[in-house]
Amino acid sequence: MKGLYLTAVLLALMMSYANPYKILGVFPVSFKSHWVIGHSIMKSLANAGHEVYMISPFPLKKPIPNYNDVNLVYDNELELGNMFVREDYPPQKHMSLLSNLGEFLSNFTLSHPNIKALLKREKHFDAIIVEVFFFEALYGLAAHYNCPLIGSSTFSTSKWTNDLTKAPMEYAYVPHNFVKFSENMNFWQRTYNMLICQYENLFMELYHYERQERVFDYHFGHTGKSLKAVMKSTSLVFIYHHFSVLSIRPTVANMIEIGGLHVDEPKELPQDIKGFLDSAHDGAILFSFGSMIQGSDLPVEKRNAFIKVFSQLKEKVIWKFENETLIDKPDNVMTSSWIPQRDILAHPNVKLFITHGGLLGTTEAIIEGVPVIGVPIYSDQKMNMLQAQQMGIGTVMEYKDLNEDLILKNINEVLRKFEYQNNAQKISKIFKDRPMTPQQSTVYWVEYAIRNQGASHLRSAAHKLNYFQLHLIDSYLFVLAMIGLIVYGFYKAVQRVLRGLMNTFGVRKVKSD
Known part of the structure; x- marks a missing residue:
């Protein structure tokens, strides 16, 4: 059986190299975590022999064969600032901010000289892959090139992905990405979740899509298609999800799970980090808020609470801290403005990951079987961490409640109780138990959509119904x-x-x- 599987994979790779396609990826957000997923998709396709073009603000430092960067240079308009101030933003404010960002990015991207030069130079693409994130006007590139449209979500399912696929939204047990609930909601949480989801339906239909339609018509009016028609024609949507670690959600045939795609085999650690971890005979802790949130932006009182707790531990701590110096840094703490997070988590002495709960870092910890403590700040982070807590692989600390006692209590809870480590190892095994790797699955389905002229047979019949018919109101x-x-x-x-x-x-x- 294993031999047949390997033969099938080899045949698929041979077909890729024998029939290379030209594929355009559009990932314009200046959030590094979003780019990582887009880059992983395009890198997988390039490694399979396809010629890929990647529109993003993060050009590669080391070229990859078949991978062509189209640099989307930004000015200061997209500076994120201190992300900790957004911790208490309500979902409605998140939607408004992202809609404004989406309108700016759509116009900015399509008006950029590098993009205009690409569209003038390249007359054909076999598929367009666009991030699903409030800039629907960019889907018009598929209409411009008359080729399959493939979406890619940096979250799990959402209103944005389900509008492309018509997968049902189940408000009773699927929390909105911007609310701080797990799948096990009580009556009041279910009611609030339903109201927020209905608010988003109205916000998107009556406000956001109208704005995107205007941008679409300005740049792609020559195609003779409407934005809604292009959205209905979507071939596939990749979702960064895997059923083993996030709540089960309704999907349809053209929604493909690729959770874990960005995680490569661990690489050799830099010598200073390797030496520090090798000497951590009592274990080590990794503390990082990812690429978007600066650890150095922590308010002084919360920062000092972590310092005091770390000074009491026998374990060593690697802290992603962006300033050159950390005042009163304990001897068992190593700080760095950049860390190879994935590779550190693979070190056998790392016993705990303190994180903001971003999906990429959480996925890396799950793959390596490392328990987590989450301090979620915004977006889907609280939902990710509540799910980790529910699976028994970690705990959650509210940012506003952070103090020395709470931090020490949670660290002792996760480090000293073996069930967290055992559960993390169990979930890791389930997460990695798949018929194909995420990279193989990504390549297969992109090729499938191209081979089958957009794979319209995968689309739900719900696309043919209006709102009243779909929800059986009539x-x-x-x-x-x-x-x-x-x-x-x-x-x-x-x-x-x-x-x-x-x-x-x-x-x-x-x-x-």
């Missing part, structure tokens, strides 16, 4: 009307029977004076 109204008519008919029949009985027995109404 059917419910018809049934209610029929019930009303039946009840009314029954009422009139009873009236006639009673009137007949009254006439039969000579009962007369008595007129009042």
Whole structure:
């Protein structure tokens, strides 16, 4: 059986090299974590022999064969600032900010000289892969080149992915990406989740898509297609999800899970980090808030709380801290403005990962079987960490509640109880147990969509229905009307029977004076 599987993989790779395709990837957001997923998709395709073009603000420092960068140079308009101030933003504010960002990015990308030069120079692409993230006007590139459109989400499913695929949204057990709930919601949480999701439906349909339609019409009016028509024609949507670690969600045939795609085999660590971890005989902790959130932006009182706790531990700590110096740094703490996070998590002495709960870092920890403590700040991070807590591989600390006692309590809880390590190893094994690697799956499905001229047979029939038909509102109204008519008919029949009985027995109404 294993031999047959390897033969199938080799044949697929041979087909790729024998029939190379030209594929354009569009990942314009200046969030490094978003680019990582887009880059991993395009790198997988390039390694399979296809010629890929990558539109992004992060050109490669080391060229990859078949991989062509199209540099999207930014000015200061997209500076993120201190992300900790966004910790308490309500979902509605997140939606508004992202819609504004999406309108800017759509216009900025399509008006950029490097993009205009690419569109003028390259007359053909076999497929377009666009990140699904509030800039739907960019889907028009597929209409411009008359080729399959493939979406890629840096989250799991969402309103944005499900509008492309018509997968159902289940508000009762699928929390919105911007709320801080797990899949096990109580009555009030389910009600709030439903209201937020319905608010987003109205926000997207009545406001956001209108803005994107205007950008689409300006840049792609020559195609004769509408934005909604292009969205309906979507061939596939890659979602950065795997059923073993996130709540089960309804999907349809053209939604492909590629969770773990960005995780390569671990590389050799830099000598200073390797030496530090090798000498951590009592274990080591990795503390990082990822690429978007600066650890050095932590308020002084919260930073000092971590310093005091770390000074009490026998374990060593690697802290991603962007300033050159950390005042009162304990001897068992090593700081660095950049760390090879994935490779550090693979070191056998690393026993705990303190993280903001981003999907990429959480996935890396799961693959290596390392328990986590989460301090979620925004977006899907709270949901990721609540799921980790539910699986028994970590705990969650609220950012606003951070203090010395809380930090020490959580570290001792996860480090000293063996069930966290055991659960993490168990989930790691399940996560890696797949018929194909995420890289192989990505290449296969992109090629499948191209080979089958967009693979329209994978699209849900829900695309043919309007809102009232899809949600059976017309059917419910018809049934209610029929019930009303039946009840009314029954009422009139009873009236006639009673009137007949009254006439039969000579009962007369008595007129009042």
